[in-house]
Amino acid sequence: MTHPSLGLPSPDPTAGLPAAAMRLRSNGARLARLAMQNTVRLSPGFAERYDETALRLFLRDMERHVEQLARALETGNHSFVTNYGEWLVPVYRRRRVPMRDVISQLAGLRQATATVLSPEENEATRELFEAWAQRLRHHQRLAGDHKGNPVVRFFWKGAGILDDEIV
Numbered sequence: 001m002t003h004p005s006l007g008l009p010s011p012d013p014t015a016g017l018p019a020a021a022m023r024l025r026s027n028g029a030r031l032a033r034l035a036m037q038n039t040v041r042l043s044p045g046f047a048e049r050y051d052e053t054a055l056r057l058f059l060r061d062m063e064r065h066v067e068q069l070a071r072a073l074e075t076g077n078h079s080f081v082t083n084y085g086e087w088l089v090p091v092y093r094r095r096r097v098p099m100r101d102v103i104s105q106l107a108g109l110r111q112a113t114a115t116v117l118s119p120e121e122n123e124a125t126r127e128l129f130e131a132w133a134q135r136l137r138h139h140q141r142l143a144g145d146h147k148g149n150p151v152v153r154f155f156w157k158g159a160g161i162l163d164d165e166i167v
C-alpha cells in the first residue's frame with residue numbers, strides 16, 4: 001500500500017475501473033437501500049434481531065461501504081476494502097453485531113452492485129468482496145462473536161453446579 005509519509009505516490013484513480021466506480025458513486029443511495037433489502041432477504045431473522053435504529057445505522061454505513069468499494073475499484077487496490085474491513089470490526093463489536101451479519105450485509109451489497117456493473121466489472125468486484133469478507137471472517141473467531149461451546153462452558157464454570165450466577 002502506498003503511504004505519503006514514506007514518499008510513495010498516492011493511488012492512481014485511473015489504474016482500475018474508474019467508469020464502474022463512477023456508476024457506483026452516482027447510484028450510492030439506491031444501492032445502499034437495495035443492499036439492505038437483499039441482506040434482509042438473504043439472512044433469515046436479520047430484521048428481527050435489530051431494531052429500527054440499528055437498521056438505519058446499517059443503511060447509513062452501507063453508503064460508506066459503497067464509497068470504499070468504489071475507491072478500491074477505481075484504483076485496483078484491495079487495501080481500500082480490506083483495511084476498511086479491519087476498521088469496521090471494533091465499530092460493529094461495540095454495537096454488538098456479529099461478523100456473520102456484517103458478512104451478510106456484504107453479500108447483499110454484492111448483489112446490489114451487480115445491477116449497475118457489467119459482467120467484467122462484477123468479476124473485479126467479486127475479488128474485492130472475497131478479500132473483504134475473508135478479512136472479516138478472521139474476526140469471527142474472537143470471543144463475543146459466538147455463543148461458545150456449552151460443554152466447555154459447563155466445565156469452565158466449575159462443573160456447573162450451583163454457580164450460574166457467577167459466570
